[in-house]
Amino acid sequence: MTFFEVFCANTLSVGMTTIFYVAAAIQLFGEIPYKNRKHCRDIFNSLLLYLFACAFFGTIFYKTGLFAWPHNGGEIIYAYISISGMMLFLRVMYQKPYGVCLVTSVFIMILHDVGWNLADVFSPKKVYDLSILSDRMEYMFLEWVVIPLGLLLVILLLYKTNARELFGQWEEQKPKLAVLVFLGFYPILTQIIQEAVDYSARDIGYNPATAMFFLMVVYMIFIYTGREGIQQKRIEDQNVSLRQQGAYIENLEGLQREVRRFRHDFKNMMSGMYLQAEEGNIEAIQSYIHEMTEDFDLQVGSQIRLMNQLANIRVTEVKGLFLEKMKTMQEEDIHWELEVLKPFEKTRIRSTDLCRCLGILLDNAMEEVQGRKDGRIHIMISSQNGYTTFRVKNTLYTSLDFHKVGTPGYSTKGKDRGIGLDNYKKILGRYEKTLPLTTIQDGYFIQEIKIQEA
Template sequence: MDTRAYLFRMFIDNFMFVFLFYMFNTKIHKKKYWLMLLMVILKFFCDLFLEFTEFIPIIFGYYILKEEIEDKSVILNKVLFCILINKIIFISSSALMVIFMTSQNKVSYMYVLAQISIDYILAFFLLYVYNKFAIQSLIEKYSSNLTILLYTYIIIVVGFIGYTAHKREIFDQFVLGILIFLVLQTLFVSALFIWMTIKQKERYEQKIKNQELVYLKKYTDSLEKDQEQSARFRHDYKNLILSLKEKAEFSQDTALKEKIESLEHYSQPYLTDKFAYRYLKNVKNDYVKSLLISKLYTASQKYIHCTFECPNVIHNIPMDIFDFVRVLGILIDNALEAAEESEQKELAVAIYQDKEQLEISIINSCNQAKESINQLTKKGVTTKKGHSGLGLSNIEEINRKNENMFVNYQMEAEQFIAHVVLIAKEEDL
């Protein structure tokens, strides 16, 4: 290629990075445009004497964005992304020129201008893709030290191959191979990043779940302690009332006896063991215990007569614990809402477990439902106003993915019964 045309091409190439940088980061203050002009001039002269000058746009880009963005990893990811896109555009246009231009045309300004035109056509296309798929938000969301390393790896490898091809004067013959290599490397690195992101997300979610379990256990232990103290107080209080009644009867003090009976009647609702504490102690899973405490407390607040039975100790849940909590929570929530609307306002929850299976039985009073049970389990069907009707249908979805789970519903006279059976897995036996 003609030296002057080559230098012209080298100078214009640096403006492509500036174009991409400002198109991908539209909120940059206009007063900083002169810095990019300075970067173009500095990089042009450095390109004459140095082989790898990508550190120059990285430094300038970082300096310009640091006042707009606080996260350093996001800044570096955005700058490296612009450099990578610039390289993709250059290699793609070079490949097209090799295919469609003859060797005689590769020495003129027309060749350079044609390639520059292709560069900007590709740039506008990629800008459309960038905005269409909100890639900026993806970069900001998933930016990390890992993505910085991946971008850097691709840029260095492609730069090294391009440098070697230029030195051996075989760039035109290798440009298609470099483009294919770049695409394959980008796909490979993208797949690797997605896989590592998924694994990192799983580890993070597990960490959050473990942290939640710690807090949940502390909360449940505190509730248990409070309930134990309340149970002792109720026991002592009842004994005190009984002692005072006996003393009043012995002294034949009718007025005192009436006052004590009035106090006993007044305090009776507050002396009821609303949480069935002795059975809750048998539930050893903190997630399940916390859910039950919360729902039983809700029942007491809604003045629903609630009974809970769990005669055997519950250690192992033969399904994913979070699916189990969802199922139990949906069933009790539905039962509470139906019981609250009914005249009887009754709810009974029972959990039984032996070596073979775990059973849940939830019985609640209800008004006579117009819809059949088959209808209620369909998505979007509900008897409650303002509800989406996803409760029982969600249970059906969980049921389908757990082969050891069996669900049965029964509608009797003003009573709804939900029965869930979980068959113990081999590892639980």
């Protein structure tokens, strides 16, 4: 066969493998985030580049005899080429960290090997003489019917076992170096294990149990990491609950002091009202009562409303962030208000990324109004009509170039600043259907995150 004929045959074979890789990635990561036409073109171009690169290198390895190297050396090198290409493709498609993309590409390769093993159950014969019509027909049936069915079964297993949730829990904990190294050596370790189990695997063939063994190991890593994440989240929930209880106690103590003060001054206030009542000055009495209730509402009612608003935040990490910032603002005597229109229970953005974004917005707002007696910060959370909106509004004192806000290095605070909002935009840029908004209105600097949940 000529180089071109082998290349075309490899392109068809690699195309089927690539379809499986993409389908498995979607099962693990979710739907592909759509940002704009450029992102779609980048995904399409990188997919074609991966497809043709794998087919091209496969053809070279076949024609030069590299696949016939002892200990399957050519197969191992080709496997690393495929893993590297798939890692880069996943990086373009989902814009995940390289470590996550590496582990995902290796895991998908393991799943592909398992699919092949399932297909081999129906075809124990490993060598075909393509010059014989019956062998050629059997090989074509295996290649284009049995193997796709085996790969389809693996995709269904991913869907039925809810692998996305398990994978997401592992991703939340961030890949550890030991896991990256272990999975990075998968092609080499596979060959070592195969040779240890079956001497014939030194030159050709493989043991089907190897892929299943690695699949079980990877699942155990995911399950262990997921449990570790659940335990860590429980500890965080308990810490947040303790901080919330501490905030409640502080506010109750403040309420108690205010009530004592009002009780102490009540007789004096009533005496003043009694004299005005004897004089028949109804307007003065009404004004006096209005001032008294306003004072009471300012000192007591505002604290009650604040705790009610905090109770409407049902996401533990976000509540913990607001409790921490609330304590800081109270210590620095910063006036702030929190408004949660409806109970906030969940959002499609990872809680860690959401807290990073909100923390950046709150820190910038606090820095702007710090030391200003008339400085104000207003925070609003709205969860309704299929959208979740976070808005941070603060009094603006410094002049800024609105069009440069969020660009690397730009800041009104001096050099080597402006990193926060740049990171903020990069984090949100990883999520689809998420709209950040920045505006200036009536002397206030407003930052808003609008998330389409449906």
